[in-house]
Amino acid sequence: MKYNYQARTTKGEIQSGIVEASSREAAISLLRKYGLYVTILEEVAAPPLYAKKIKIFERVSRSDIVLFSRQLSIMFKSKVPLVEALGVLSAQTQNPELKEKILELSEDVEGGTSFSGALSRHPQIFSSFYVAMVKAGEVSGTLSESLEYLAEHLEREYHLTAKMRGALMYPSLIIFVVFLVLALMIFFVIPHLSEVLIGTDQELPTVTKIVIGLAAFLRNWGWVIVLGIVALILAGFRYYRTKKGKKFFDRIFLKLPIIGPFLKMLYITRFAENLSTLISGGLPIASALQTVGEIVGNTRYKEVIFDARDKVRKGEPISS
Numbered sequence: 001m002k003y004n005y006q007a008r009t010t011k012g013e014i015q016s017g018i019v020e021a022s023s024r025e026a027a028i029s030l031l032r033k034y035g036l037y038v039t040i041l042e043e044v045a046a047p048p049l050y051a052k053k054i055k056i057f058e059r060v061s062r063s064d065i066v067l068f069s070r071q072l073s074i075m076f077k078s079k080v081p082l083v084e085a086l087g088v089l090s091a092q093t094q095n096p097e098l099k100e101k102i103l104e105l106s107e108d109v110e111g112g113t114s115f116s117g118a119l120s121r122h123p124q125i126f127s128s129f130y131v132a133m134v135k136a137g138e139v140s141g142t143l144s145e146s147l148e149y150l151a152e153h154l155e156r157e158y159h160l161t162a163k164m165r166g167a168l169m170y171p172s173l174i175i176f177v178v179f180l181v182l183a184l185m186i187f188f189v190i191p192h193l194s195e196v197l198i199g200t201d202q203e204l205p206t207v208t209k210i211v212i213g214l215a216a217f218l219r220n221w222g223w224v225i226v227l228g229i230v231a232l233i234l235a236g237f238r239y240y241r242t243k244k245g246k247k248f249f250d251r252i253f254l255k256l257p258i259i260g261p262f263l264k265m266l267y268i269t270r271f272a273e274n275l276s277t278l279i280s281g282g283l284p285i286a287s288a289l290q291t292v293g294e295i296v297g298n299t300r301y302k303e304v305i306f307d308a309r310d311k312v313r314k315g316e317p318i319s320s
Contacts, residue, residue: 002044003027007036060098069151076144083110132291133281140282153277190215247299267301286312
């Protein structure tokens, strides 16, 4: 929220302006840090509905988190206190949603919460992996290095995902072209050819009759089939959101001809990269496996990783 304020400095001078904070108390506290004593504080009126930005366009992107991590790491190396560093970053951040979350982080830390604990309250922005790395940095006293490592890791993961998507572009394009050609054949080419062939008054081969009949059926009832497929997809998505559904589909996806090998490579790469990052950050192997298992993205791999975690806790080597 934004507030119009009027305040006095320690020298008695009057200053006015706009401050952004999550509450009135937070706004007063923020201004007090800069040596301003509030005399008037009024909330800025909310803009009309037509002037508001759609929330979907204000989401925090991966690049926002990378920039936040790098800047915070630099400030730590410069011996800037955490609360002050968060205040500076909040003022510099252009993304409204991230700006609000940074302000909340600052308030939580100032209230006595650890930085990792404050981050864990925003799982939609900071993953359990991110929180675990920060926690490891807090314990080992290398928070600036952990944040810098996180920024590099997120960039590598982004490039890896981009390459994986690029690898799927060609087969996706081929499938799209095939369906487009089939649609053109069914709705334009075959109807024209069928008129010509039927007009010859000759006996048509069985295969030709089947093709013409199938095309006519799809033209008349294709919309029903499409609706049925859409309904099945929607039902599948709904089932996938359940625990049993996710487990079922995760196993199916791994067995698919083209997608399966691609997903296996993605999960193994993500596992190795994340585990290496966490262990390099000083996290114990069992705790690192716990975190990696939670974010690997596939229930089958999660079960295998958690099984390895349990064996490590019993004293067995990770290779077993």
